[in-house]
Amino acid sequence: MDISYILNEYAEDRENYFRAVAPPIIQTSNFAFEKVDDLRKSFEDEYATWLYSRGLNPTVEILRKKLAALDAAEDCLVFNSGAAAIFAAVLANVKSGDHIVSVKGVYTWAKKMFEIILPRFHVTHSYIDGTDIENFKKAIQPNTTLFYLESPNSWTFELQDLQAVATLAKQHGIITICDNSFCTPLYQKPIQLGIDLCLQSATKYISGHSDTVAGVLTGSSKMIQKIFNSEYLNIGSGIQPFNAWLLIRGLRTLPARLERITKTTIQVIAFLKNHPAVDEVVFPMDESFSQYSLAKQQMTGGCGLLTFSIKATAVETIETFCNELQHILMAVSWGGYESLIIPACSGFKRELFNAVIPEHRRMRLYVGLEDADYIINDIEQALKKAPFS
Numbered sequence: 001m002d003i004s005y006i007l008n009e010y011a012e013d014r015e016n017y018f019r020a021v022a023p024p025i026i027q028t029s030n031f032a033f034e035k036v037d038d039l040r041k042s043f044e045d046e047y048a049t050w051l052y053s054r055g056l057n058p059t060v061e062i063l064r065k066k067l068a069a070l071d072a073a074e075d076c077l078v079f080n081s082g083a084a085a086i087f088a089a090v091l092a093n094v095k096s097g098d099h100i101v102s103v104k105g106v107y108t109w110a111k112k113m114f115e116i117i118l119p120r121f122h123v124t125h126s127y128i129d130g131t132d133i134e135n136f137k138k139a140i141q142p143n144t145t146l147f148y149l150e151s152p153n154s155w156t157f158e159l160q161d162l163q164a165v166a167t168l169a170k171q172h173g174i175i176t177i178c179d180n181s182f183c184t185p186l187y188q189k190p191i192q193l194g195i196d197l198c199l200q201s202a203t204k205y206i207s208g209h210s211d212t213v214a215g216v217l218t219g220s221s222k223m224i225q226k227i228f229n230s231e232y233l234n235i236g237s238g239i240q241p242f243n244a245w246l247l248i249r250g251l252r253t254l255p256a257r258l259e260r261i262t263k264t265t266i267q268v269i270a271f272l273k274n275h276p277a278v279d280e281v282v283f284p285m286d287e288s289f290s291q292y293s294l295a296k297q298q299m300t301g302g303c304g305l306l307t308f309s310i311k312a313t314a315v316e317t318i319e320t321f322c323n324e325l326q327h328i329l330m331a332v333s334w335g336g337y338e339s340l341i342i343p344a345c346s347g348f349k350r351e352l353f354n355a356v357i358p359e360h361r362r363m364r365l366y367v368g369l370e371d372a373d374y375i376i377n378d379i380e381q382a383l384k385k386a387p388f389s
């Protein structure tokens with residue numbers, strides 16, 4: 001399906017709502033039935049009817065169909081956060097006694113699930129360096145049922161060879177889940193590479209305006225329907241109609257925003273690489289990246305999010321630089337219209353800062369929709385104020 005068709009027309013039934021160009025927000029909790037037998041049928045199969053908005057809702061359905069099509073997946077569920085999508089996807093595919101192989105450096109709340117919640121139910125995990133397929137082979141135990149992937153991750157951007165991992169998993173009857181938040185379906189299609197379940201935080205690029213928290217999960221009809229009938233309905237973490245409507249709105253401009261951010265990111269990276277105070281820039285679509293050839297092979301793009309470090313000998317240099325930024329906001333998340341920064345040193349006590357450790361000097365920059373010069377000038381003026389000794 002053509003991307004323009006998916007984003008502009010697909011799954012929209014305008015004849016049904018006054019030929020309105022924008023779809024309606026069906027802000028209802030429940031749906032009425034005329035006959036007892038219709039209600040009975042709905043109780044028998046909630047997946048086939050409008051019954052209650054914790055399950056299916058028409059506004060959410062427009063979004064689900066578009067997101068499934070973008071991923072070239074059979075079906076999709078949309079959650080009230082990316083974390084909820086992760087939770088449902090993992091929970092649906094493990095039972096007591098199972099073992100998960102996860103790549104290291106995954107999203108914080110995936111990690112917390114593996115480390116804090118799942119052990120209470122006797123589900124164990126191993127973290128591996130996912131850049132080498134051999135590490136997956138070595139980590140498989142007789143009770144391994146799940147490979148949890150994130151390619152690239154959102155700080156250091158390590159990739160996994162998704163096709164190779166999917167092939168290996170299939171040989172062992174292991175299910176694969178991949179967090180695709182960095183790329184979006186426009187720049188990487190894990191399902192087409194053989195991954196079973198693809199998820200993303202729609203809070204990031206799909207929303208695109210820093211005003212919605214949401215998560216997407218796509219996969220085969222069979223797997224998605226199973227999750228709908230258990231975790232989705234039972235945890236009750238589905239997206240609300242208004243937020244679904246905001247995401248449909250976000251989708252309209254997704255290609256235009258990504259194209260713009262891609263161009264700006266290249267300019268910002270060129271500036272950073274040429275600045276004498278910058279000693280490292282990490283970005284998967286840059287030639288200097290250690291897995292650049294794999295990135296080119298399985299991704300068609302990647303924009304906005306990068307990590308760089310400055311030649312600071314004390315934590316004050318990094319703090320002054322970040323505090324002096326006039327336009328780039330210091331905030332978590334990314335994928336919105338606004339450029340953002342987070343210094344790694346905000347994640348630990350300042351006494352523990354050690355300039356010899358490159359990771360301590362890193363900052364994650366998200367390049368938003370502003371003009372390239374606007375962003376670059378802000379970085380430049382803040383670097384001038386930072387005390388380099």
Ligand SMILES: *Cc1c(COP(=O)(O)O)cnc(C)c1O
Nearest residue numbers: 081082083107154181201203214
């Ligand atoms: C933000 C993020 C999530 C979690 O999504 P929320 O919408 O914040 O719950 C998951 N994975 C990655 C890579 C993220 O950046």
